[in-house]
Amino acid sequence: MEIIKLRHPYKKSQIPSANVVLALGFFDGVHRGHQEVINQAKNLSLKKHCKLAVMTFNQHPSIVFKKIAAQDMLYLSTVEKKEAIMADLGVDILYEIEFTSAFASLDPQSFVDLYIVALNAKVVVAGFDYTYGKKEVASMEHLPQYAKNRFEIVVIEKQTTNDAKISSTRIRKAIDSGDIKEANWLLGYTYETTGRVIHGDARGRLLGFPTANIDVTKDIRLPTVGVYVVEILIGNKHYQGMASIGHNITFEINRPLTVEVYILNFNQDIYGEKVTVLWQHFLRDEWKFDSVEALIAQLKQDEKDTRDYFLIENKKNEKTI
Template identity: 30%
Template structure:
């Protein structure tokens, strides 16, 4: 899949555009229809994404992760385009637009596209318990640590993509060196706590216990870290990009009085993670 940071001249494309902040089942339905229509008509499938500036569920790298797997040909991420619809019609040569039925500007999309002779394909929204799936509903489930619901709403586990960076190596003091994951500041992180997670390094699937949040037992710094202790793994992966899937909430943040207490709790947490991921 080709990635661009501005709209460029193209011909004969099938396009979808919007924030796609969440890549939930409703978004994925639009993308699946986009790819199918493009293949059917011999066109390129193009997604025009407007990156959100507020706290986000899915950043541009994560959108690209899902779109590439769905078979999209081009992802254009552009923050400053004044009118993406007009740009899509005039510049990328869109012959077909695929949009969701609950698009906030649906009537304007239909009128503008019809005036330009562009076919509009409208996708019905996806629902969960008779309620239309929205990014806001996914965020609430995430904040509530209801990861079974999060996965159901998204159609996939909640992911965090980032590079492994050097931390303070404090995990080694409790016998568990961790991979410190760096991601964008606006990425919405799960509430502070310990999680059972899956990790992919170049498509290799690994299991991990991941701590998200501050570390009251080891330092007093006021920032959130994402530290993954990968089970049964001892290779150097500094600088590598990881895809981390959050599977289950294990426990919240606790402050321990001694290194021995931390080590004992770590062993309990590891066993819970093994049990969760083996189920």
């Protein structure tokens, strides 16, 4: 997959000459709804013997329109994760547009001329609610008037499950409530966050549950506070574990939020490693315990519940093979 980063105004020489089927969207999380848009665009590209191109942005438009501060924007996927999924979906060209004030100020006709026609799009595929300016003048319903018969338009209707739209907003709400099962189903893959292993206060080691303290990527959405069943990717190997997101309130109040992973059957020094945590299942909320002994007893139960979860999942997978 070729990744082309464009900043407005771009140079014509940056654009490949081949005709493309172009899929449009921000694609945060590249969830099942997004995948339907890209899959249909892929099928069309094969039929028309064109390359499949996807256009996305380097940051959420809300940041430029001052609806949310950049430091408060929490994404479902890093740019790197988005790129990896796009490659897996068979995208040939990924355009990453810098969403700047200059780009945002484009009128709808200029957007179509410069970022659809000039990208050699013969077919445009987008969700029914895609906009390229103010909805009143730049919705998918308005696109034919700007297209002027220069390219075909394919609108993907609303994708639903349980009578509700599959959307990034719905996934964020599921993650915020700890409903990881729902979030993973809507995504079509296991939700993940990345970070680097740093030194903590080593209290877990004293309790008999040494943990990897993870300094997570700041602009990625963390699940709500609680204890989870996870997998952790270290290098190119997956390990099972249980994770805690919380403030360690048993020991003192007003502690900063930490992300800690107790890795099952693991005894290695991994300080400084960049790791990925895959969030599988919510076990319980964060609780304040009356004693260290009570906390240790609960951690042992959490470990048992974690091992039981993986045993059950492994049996399910064996039945489907």
